[in-house]
Amino acid sequence: MDDPGFLSSARVAILGLGLMGGSLALALKGKCAGLVGADPQPYARRLAMEGEVVERVSADPAEILPEADVVILAAPVQAIIDLIDKLPALHPGRAIVLDLGSTKRQILHAMGGLPERFDPIGGHPMCGKEKSSLAQAEATLFQGTPFAFIPLDRTSSKARVLADELARAVGALPLWLEAGVHDRWTAATSHLPYLAASALAICTPPEARPLIGPGFRGTARLAASSPVMMLDILATNRENILASLENYRGQLDILRDLLEREDFSALQILLAKGAGRYEDLLNPKANQGEAWT
16 A cells, blocks of 8 residues: 555455455445455355455465455454464565454454564454354444554554544444453443343243243343354453453342342332433443544
């Protein structure tokens, strides 16, 4: 890339064509100079070509990476770390490297070990579905959602500009964070909800199935997420998730105690506090702080 951040001149390679990588490819079509992909799964590669998700697809990243000056790692967290370790042998030239992993501390640590010819930056689009295959991919998946970027000390202004431009090109809202802040926040807003949904699904008796309605479906839907993918996330953000779980358990203990004591007046006050906090958390105006760009 000769012009920093000039997305239309970029040749982009996406490693991993599942929900996130596939949706990003669909959203970037026509907005960059070239778009290729790699995936180890034959089904994903066939679907990518049949749906014209990318211009060319391969099982071997080494076949497509030499022509790319932007490399996007769209795989589970541990797979991203493995790809970062292999990248110097797979790509002989210079490239901006962006990942889409759900946790950042370990990924950025691995990125820090890349040769200087690579320009790394961490990323995490805050969107998705409980089903993670390419068949679920949508070009509109990122629209109106936060796209977190976590720079390293070595990340150039060129990579920062490109990342910002990429987010806006797919309709997302760029949000610049530090890795520790990102992992602490996502523990509360993403990883804890998954565990809560899993616990709810497990403790719901099968005989209650006839009375399952939208409330249960909306609350427990995250339990359908890939256990393999989520295990990577839980393992790489363990301490923050444990802290969020402890806070959540504390709130559940208070609710149980009030209900046991039949203190319905105090219970109503606490439930009203929860309703108010929910409205506040989802208020777009409250999210306009220094971290937003």
